[in-house]
Amino acid sequence: MPSLFKIPIEYLNGIGPGKAKLFKKLGVDTVGSLLRMYPRMYEDWSRPLRIADAPRNEVCCIKATVEGAHSPAVIRKNMIVFKVDVIDGYDRMTVTFFNQRYLYDKIKDGGEYLFYGTVRRDFSLYEMTSPTVLNVGEGEKIHPVYAQTAGLTSRQIEKAVLQAIDMLPNKTNDPIPSDILEKYNLCSLDFAIRNIHFPQSADDIERAKKRFAFEELLILQLGMARLKGGRRDVLSRRLENDYSEEFYSMLPFTPTNAQKRAVKDCINDMINCPYPMNRLIQGDVGSGKTAVAAAVCYTVVKNGGQCAFMVPTEVLAQQHYKSFSDLFEDSGITVGILTGSVSAAKKREIYRKLSEGETDIIIGTHALISENVEFDRLNLVITDEQHRFGVSQRAALISKGDSPHILVMSATPIPRTLALMIYGDLDLSVLDEMPPGRRRIDTFLIDGSKRERAYNFLRKQIESGSQCYIVCPLVEQNEDMNLISAEEYVENLKETVLGEYRISLLHGKMKSSEKESVMNDFESGKTDILVSTTVIEVGINVPNATVMLIENAERFGLSQLHQLRGRVGRGNIKSYCILVSDINSKAGTERLNVMCHTNDGFKIADEDLRLRGPGDFFGSRQHGLPEIKIAEDVPVTLLEDTREAALNILGKDPMLKEKCHRGLNFETKRLFAKVGNTEQLQ
Ligand code: ADP
Ligand code: MG
Numbered sequence: 001m002p003s004l005f006k007i008p009i010e011y012l013n014g015i016g017p018g019k020a021k022l023f024k025k026l027g028v029d030t031v032g033s034l035l036r037m038y039p040r041m042y043e044d045w046s047r048p049l050r051i052a053d054a055p056r057n058e059v060c061c062i063k064a065t066v067e068g069a070h071s072p073a074v075i076r077k078n079m080i081v082f083k084v085d086v087i088d089g090y091d092r093m094t095v096t097f098f099n100q101r102y103l104y105d106k107i108k109d110g111g112e113y114l115f116y117g118t119v120r121r122d123f124s125l126y127e128m129t130s131p132t133v134l135n136v137g138e139g140e141k142i143h144p145v146y147a148q149t150a151g152l153t154s155r156q157i158e159k160a161v162l163q164a165i166d167m168l169p170n171k172t173n174d175p176i177p178s179d180i181l182e183k184y185n186l187c188s189l190d191f192a193i194r195n196i197h198f199p200q201s202a203d204d205i206e207r208a209k210k211r212f213a214f215e216e217l218l219i220l221q222l223g224m225a226r227l228k229g230g231r232r233d234v235l236s237r238r239l240e241n242d243y244s245e246e247f248y249s250m251l252p253f254t255p256t257n258a259q260k261r262a263v264k265d266c267i268n269d270m271i272n273c274p275y276p277m278n279r280l281i282q283g284d285v286g287s288g289k290t291a292v293a294a295a296v297c298y299t300v301v302k303n304g305g306q307c308a309f310m311v312p313t314e315v316l317a318q319q320h321y322k323s324f325s326d327l328f329e330d331s332g333i334t335v336g337i338l339t340g341s342v343s344a345a346k347k348r349e350i351y352r353k354l355s356e357g358e359t360d361i362i363i364g365t366h367a368l369i370s371e372n373v374e375f376d377r378l379n380l381v382i383t384d385e386q387h388r389f390g391v392s393q394r395a396a397l398i399s400k401g402d403s404p405h406i407l408v409m410s411a412t413p414i415p416r417t418l419a420l421m422i423y424g425d426l427d428l429s430v431l432d433e434m435p436p437g438r439r440r441i442d443t444f445l446i447d448g449s450k451r452e453r454a455y456n457f458l459r460k461q462i463e464s465g466s467q468c469y470i471v472c473p474l475v476e477q478n479e480d481m482n483l484i485s486a487e488e489y490v491e492n493l494k495e496t497v498l499g500e501y502r503i504s505l506l507h508g509k510m511k512s513s514e515k516e517s518v519m520n521d522f523e524s525g526k527t528d529i530l531v532s533t534t535v536i537e538v539g540i541n542v543p544n545a546t547v548m549l550i551e552n553a554e555r556f557g558l559s560q561l562h563q564l565r566g567r568v569g570r571g572n573i574k575s576y577c578i579l580v581s582d583i584n585s586k587a588g589t590e591r592l593n594v595m596c597h598t599n600d601g602f603k604i605a606d607e608d609l610r611l612r613g614p615g616d617f618f619g620s621r622q623h624g625l626p627e628i629k630i631a632e633d634v635p636v637t638l639l640e641d642t643r644e645a646a647l648n649i650l651g652k653d654p655m656l657k658e659k660c661h662r663g664l665n666f667e668t669k670r671l672f673a674k675v676g677n678t679e680q681l682q
Pocket of ligand 2: 290
């Protein structure tokens with residue numbers, strides 16, 4: 001029998017080309033991938049209740065007999081309604097359906113059914129609206145609930161999965177070798193597949209989930225480790241000379257030892273290693289990553305190469321462009337900038353200069369990966385704040401050079417276990433030292449009742465010549481009623497003690513030219529208060545800003561708060577951060593208090609991982625990794641176990657060529673196929 005991953009989904013009964021298309025939308029094209037589509041949650045139909053025992057405002061399953069169905073009525077255009085009365089032997093309930101004409105033909109008077117929905121009680125009348133209905137017998141179990149798409153319900157997916165389960169061979173090839181299953185107390189693949197879809201109990205679900213989470217993390221790490229191995233086979237252009245000392249003499253400050261070490265690591269990679277540099281620089285906000293990038297660019301250009309520096313936002317591109325241009329003003333090095341908002345005519349000029357090699361260093365946004373961009377001799381690709389870029393975007397830029405060196409910079413401190421996993425394909429340099437003169441940012445947690453006092457504090461700061469940030473979680477009010485929006489906030493501020501100051505608004509939905517002018521005004525001191533969404537989280541540098549007030553602080557992850565807070569305390573004036581939150585749970589307060597007690601991003605990240613699990617650090621959104629489907633909220637111990645297992649396997653069999661690792665090899669390729677990086681996984 002061929003692998004289920006080779007059998008198209010259309011093979012199953014009831015799935016024609018139309019339905020198959022809908023399945024594709026959900027990422028399912030074969031019977032095998034259908035079995036790997038995990039339920040989002042479960043509905044417990046296993047113990048139907050009596051009508052009178054239904055919990056308030058909660059869905060549940062009721063078993064009852066139909067006693068009279070009222071014919072469907074058209075109540076308005078495109079809206080058909082029909083009702084049935086049901087009885088469970090004690091109580092009577094009216095069930096209403098909208099636009100489900102086919103159900104009227106299916107539900108038989110006198111028949112007994114299961115109704116899954118919310119029971120409402122209106123005096124002595126019980127009602128249920130639009131429940132899911134199943135026949136008694138087939139329905140009384142725990143049902144999976146799948147992500148659905150228009151035209152394809154969870155129930156239809158469930159039917160397909162049932163058929164797919166029947167096609168499982170007697171002996172399923174388990175990609176995880178049996179010694180590992182045993183060592184980490186994991187269930188077999190066969191058990192996991194059957195029970196992730198059709199569990200008998202909550203315990204079964206947990207066992208199945210743990211196994212899939214383990215598998216996912218194991219395969220992720222094997223894949224990452226091999227990607228790194230992959231680039232070790234290619235040759236790159238090696239540099240001749242180290243120009244970092246010359247660069248340091250141009251800097252307005254003395255580099256820290258950590259900065260020097262990081263630069264040295266990079267230059268050593270590019271001079272002495274036969275394969276391209278593939279390095280991550282991790283440094284907390286303010287640790288001076290830009291200067292490291294500049295030093296490395298300088299050396300590459302002096303050796304005759306071109307550099308591309310990709311950043312996630314236009315604002316950041318402008319900022320880096322400015323600091324690079326200033327720094328390299330008299331050095332004969334040409335710096336360019338390319339972003340989406342540049343006019344077509346200008347773009348053509350930039351493209352020409354790049355392809356003819358006139359521009360040495362180009363700084364830009366995603367615009368850099370446009371097809372029209374060609375380089376003469378691209379030797380170095382840098383991406384800043386890398387968690388914003390996907391692996392595939394990085395790959396697109398890399399492909400514009402002939403195996404260029406790669407430098408990735410991240411300002412997100414990540415606990416070691418995770419860093420090794422997420423950046424498994426990169427060598428690591430850590431900037432663990434701050435430039436001198438930095439003072440700790442004093443951080444306070446207050447509730448809304450003290451906002452007035454906080455405003456007075458901001459006022460004092462502004463009076464003494466400083467500027468302030470205020471961060472709100474949303475742009476517009478309609479996104480979530482419970483939260484303060486930045487737009488409204490600006491209006492409200494005008495009524496307060498801060499009303500007399502110059503206030504501006506910055507958010508991600510603004511045009512980039514608007515954003516730029518708002519940022520310029522703030523940077524040059526033309527505005528006093530910048531009210532913003534999290535767009536300022538990434539890399540903005542205004543040393544004169546000394547206070548940040550963050551509204552709805554409970555809505556942010558600790559690492560994100562830390563990133564935000566890093567926008568102040570960038571000069572040598574004492575700086576402050578005020579977290580405003582009306583959260584009243586002990587755990588929530590404790591979490592936010594971590595911010596008040598430490599300024600160390602790595603400690604904060606550890607706390608974040610301990611309190612929230614690794615979900616926040618994962619996901620293609622953040623790291624450009626293959627999508628993690630099930631391992632989002634696993635305990636740290638599972639991360640450690642999978643890492644140990646991956647290292648053991650690769651230690652014995654780095655290319656996964658042994659028979660017992662064939663399944664892992666296959667799964668690794670399958671996972672990474674989605675991010676378009678498989679050519680490096682032989
Ligand atoms: P980040 O690591 O967050 O990107 P930046 O590169 O933006 O940090 O640097 C933050 C600030 O610190 C900048 O104003 C930069 O000029 C300054 N800086 C960087 N390195 C040093 C240093 N060694 N000594 C003094 N100031 C420095
Ligand atoms: Mg930076």
